[in-house]
Amino acid sequence: MTALAGRPAGVSTRRRLTDHVATVAAWAAFAAAAIPLVSLLVTVVTRGLARLDMTFFTSSMRGIVGAGGGAAHALWGTVLVTLAATAISVPIGVGTAVYLVEYGRPVLSRLLWFLVDVMTGLPSVVAGLAAYALIVMVVGPGARSGLAGAIALSLLMIPVVVKSSAEMLRLVPTDLREAATGLGASRPAVIATVGLPAARPGIVAGVMLGVGRIIGETAPLLLVAGFTDSLNLNLTTGRMATLPVYIYSQWQNKGADQAAYDNRAWTAALVLIGLVLLFSLAARLLGRLLAPTSLKG
Amino acid sequence: MKPADTLLTPRPARERVRDASARSAVTVAGLIGLVALAGVAVFLGVEGWPGLTARTGLPLQAANFWALAWPLAFGSFWAAVLGLGLAVPVAIGVALAQTWYVPRWAGRFLGATFDILAAIPSVVYGLWGLMIIAPRLAPVYAWLGAHLSWCPLFAGPPSASGRTILTAALVLAVMVLPVMAALCREVFAQTPRTTVEAALALGATRWEVIRLAVWPTGKAGVVSGAMLGFGRAVGETMVTAMVISPAPFLVGFGLINSTNPNTIAAFIAQTFPESHGVEVATLLALGLVLFVITFVVNVVARRIVRATGGRV
Amino acid sequence: MTFELALRAPELTGAGHGRDDTANHRLAVVGLTASYGRSPAITEVSLSLESRSVTAFIGPSGCGKSTLLRTFNRLHEVTPGARVTGAVRLDGIDLYDPRVDPVTVRRRIGMVFQRPNPFPTLSIRDNVLAGIRLQYRRLRPSGADELVEAMLTAVGLWDEVKDCLGRPGISLSGGQQQRLCIARVIAVAPDVILMDEPCSSLDPVSTAAIEELMVNLGRDYTVVVVTHNLQQAARVSRKTAFFTVAGAGEPGRLVEYGDTAGLFSAPSKAQTADYLAGRFG
Structure with missing residues (x-):
């Protein structure tokens, strides 16, 4: 000084x-x-x-060598795997958040918080391996499917959903909880009619954020969903291509006409980024539009 | 019915069943969540155990698990350290620039770009590093190899393709930059307004304000942010898998060589699809090692955050 | 008066547990101590509340009167670390008897809070019906309409809102919101109504409306009002309890309890006289 x-x-x-x-x-x-x-x-x-043409969205890579073909199978795979992962993560994630905020016993909930915190930084490739190991333990070795990929992705998505949901549930004003409790509502009734509706916008935004995180994941899907050139709409059997893995394999398994493979990879990257941005934009819009009006009180 | 009775009369059975089932549904969800998250280590440990102890059948004909794991762990660390070494100063600079130096519109433009970049999948970064960055860096590496080969970092034949660990680190740095810059900006913004004004009132230059008021309050936040970034970089798969041109079992600090150490994550991604039996178990055990590394890094980073009272 | 008509028609309230208008709804407190963690907020309170009349709790802030009120519907224990010893009897049954479900207690003993807290996501109509829904009770649609009209009439809100029942409850003014909250409480037909400084966030006109409502409610319900406003206590209550606290960290205690008129004109304790004269608190 x-x-x-x-x-x-x-x-x-x-x-x-x-x-x-x-x-x-x-x-x-x-x-x-x-x-x-x-x-x-x-x-x-x-x-x-x-x-970026129609064929890219309508055609798979079945029987394609060199130019042409598309990523329809990978696009469908990404949609299906992401939907399945969301369907697994949302009930578990929101339920865990409700348990943490409303029922958690001190020791158990501290452990759970710690895990959620640390698992947010879980490397995605480890999530893929863990899902593989889990499936081997339950079903047997060698099984690769869209569902396996969805399980791997939900390991990455659950912490995101738990965190954002729990944060929103904690923000539910005490006077609203007390209003409901004072009216003779049991704990579950308070949660279902006051807590969750007030937290809903934030929970939805958190889910979108989670989808944004997993939709571009490559490594876990490379391990457990595998890759194929054909369209597969069955989550439970057979390998399923997804956009990120498609990008990787276009580069990895280039044929003689290198430019064709490179172009497909870049177009898939553009489409994938478009999807991710769509979700993060939607998450932000929902968070901004819904939260202020319904949390007022 | 007398009110005196109703106070002691249990609520209708239907109501109690409904409450109890809602409660148990939530508890079950919590338990599944707990098992799923805690299970990661367990699943990997159980299925990876044969790989930890195997002497034959390992990937790359490794003599044992640690002979395989050690060079890969080194590679993961080295790439992450390099990436962070590049990203942290830039992140601090960007954060300071955004709040103190550049005009508002420029700061906002960069903020918006960062938001988009934070959402870009790592496989796209890998593609970009591989096809755009690596070829442009190859001549730079050639020059470095020709003129600075006395320095061990730039020794050895320079890579013609540019696919070196330094290129990967550069891409990793770009990848973690948006998050780290946002974090730095946040901790710098926590500098008390009054401290800044007091320093300015004493006639301090902008740089002096930063050095005396902004940096001391933000230091711990930057450190923990760097730790979190390190945790992310050390487990990052696709960038290192696509950019680095690896050599088996290599441990070396060379930045521009045509042979580079591989990383755990990249090795798993490259090897897993064609692996069987013991090889798979070995990769699962490698995954466990990576898990433990990131776990420790994350826990330490969060400890620092909590110790300094910040929220990251 | 439509107001009394509504309140005296329990079949309209759709009450499942059959509010018994012949019962006394007599609330008695015996040796009650309520604490947060280790430190008691109010201690050794014993008093017997007159049924179907308004009782006021007055005293300086920190004397534990709100805490005491919250033990009457077992809302105190919802706060982590909160404890209660002693007994609160409603018509002879201890609310803290292990056989008694706190949820049942709250259905018999309603509460109006300091800040109006209508449910923000619900319409005016649904706010009135919220208690019914929260208690998992069902109403015929026509019954619901009747109930909404009766309850909003009872709180003097019907004429103001009858054309906009679908609007959100939080779109109303503060005083209207508080009356809506009272309508929500009486819709579930409790025996006792607790009011925790219900006018402290309202303007004088709204306060007057709520006070009038309190007097009317006192004819049918056992009403307990915690208030900072001595004139309000004097205006609305038949009996008054005065609490005080020796200092920070000390528990509050009951000093004096008696007829409001007597307590205000001739307090028997010096502390009460000092407080009423504005010498502390």
Whole structure:
């Protein structure tokens, strides 16, 4: 502080210089961040447009060598696997959140919170392995299916859903809970008629956030859902292609006509990013639109 | 019916059944959640045990599990350390720039770009690193190899394809940058307004305000944010699997070589689809190792967060 | 008066447990201590409330009068770490008897809170019916309409809202919201109504309306009102209990309990006189 107060007459050259260097460094960091980000976005859009045609959405890769073909099978796979993962995660996640907020015994809920916290950082490839191990323990080795992929993804999605739901349930105003309790509602009735409706927008936004997280996951699906060139709409049997794995395999198993494979990969990347952005946008809109009006009180 | 009776009369059976079933449904969901999350380690341990103890049949004809695991764990750490080493200074700089230096519109533009980038799947980052970044870096690596080969980091024949661990680290850095920058901005924003104003009133330059008021309050938050970013980078699969051109069992610090250490996550993703028997068990055990690493990193990061009273 | 008509027609209320208008609804407190964690908020209270009349609880803030009120419908124990010893008897049965279900207690003893708290996601009509739904009781649609009209009439809100029953309950003014909350309570036909400073967040006009309502409710229900407002206690209650607290961290205690008129004109304890004279609190 003495250095600051020491020269009331003006700022010394050295201090001014340091400030200039810092300014330049900040701008440089800003540029260093902006350049790769812009490059990534521009690349995906420009290269993705090459194959953004109807065939891409209507055709699979069955019997395709070289140019042509599409990602219809992978698109369907992504939709089915994501839906199945959501169907598994939402009841378990919301139920766990309700248990944590409303019923949790001190020791058990602290353990559960800890797990949820730590599992948010679970590497996705580990989730894939764990799902594989679980399925081997229950069904037997070698089984790859869309459902297995959905189980792996729900390991990643459950913590997200639990966290956001529990946070919203905790925000439900005490006076509303007391109003319902004072009217002679049992605990479950209070939760069902006051807690969950007030928390619903936040829970929905949290689920969308969770979908946004899993819809682009590659590694777990590569391990347990596998890859195929054909359309498979059956979640329980047979390998199922998904968009992220499709991108990976287009690069991994390139044929002679490399450009055709690259183009398909970029287009799939563009479509996938579109899907992810759609979900995060929807999550944000829902969070912003619904929360203020229904949580007021 | 006398009111005196009704106070002691139990509620109708239908009502009690309804409440009890709602309660048990929630409890069951909680237990499934608990089992699913706690089960990750258990499932991997049970199915991966044969891989931990096997002497034959391991992937790459490894002599034993640790001979395989150690170089991969090294690779995971090295890539993550490099990635974070690149990302942290930039993230701090960006956060400071956004709040102190660049005009508002530029800050907001970058914020919006970050939001989009945080949502981009890792496989797309992998594709970008592999097809766009690696070829552009190859000449840079050639130059570094020619002029700086006295430095062990740049020794050895430079990669012609550019698919080195440094390229992967660069892509990892870009990947974790949005989250880390947002985090830094948040902790810097917690600097008390009055402290900033007091420093400015004393005639401090912007840089001095940052050094004296902003940085001391935000330091711990940056450290824990970096830990969380590290946890993410160390388990990241697709970027390292697609970008790095690996050599088996390699442990080395070279940044630009054509041979690079592989990472646990990438090795699992590359090897698993064609594995059988003991190989699968070995990969499950490798997954357990990766799980333990990220678990420890996350727990420590959260401890720091809690110790400093922040929320991340 | 339509008001009394509505309140005296229990078949309209659709009450499943059959509110018995011949019973006394006499509430008696015996040696009651309520604590949060280890520290008691109010201790050793014994008093017997007159049935079908309004009783006021007054005293400086921190004297535990609201806590005491919340032990009457077993809402105190919902707070983590909260404990109660002693007894609260409704017509001779201890509410804290292990055989008694707290949910049943709250169905017999309704509560109006300090801040109006209609359910924000529900319409005005559904707010009136909320208690019925929350208690898993069913009503015929026509019965529901009758009940809504009767209850809103009883609280003097019907003429103001009859054309907009579908609007959200929180779109009303503060005073209207509080009357809606009272309608919600009497719709489930309790025996006792607890009011925890029901006017403290309202303007004078709304306060006057609620006070009038309290007086009317006192004819049919055992009403307990916690209030900071001495004039309000004097205006609405037949009996008054005065509580005080020795200092921060000390539990509150009952000082004096008696006819409101007597207590205000000739308090028997010096503390009461000091408080009424505005010398503390």
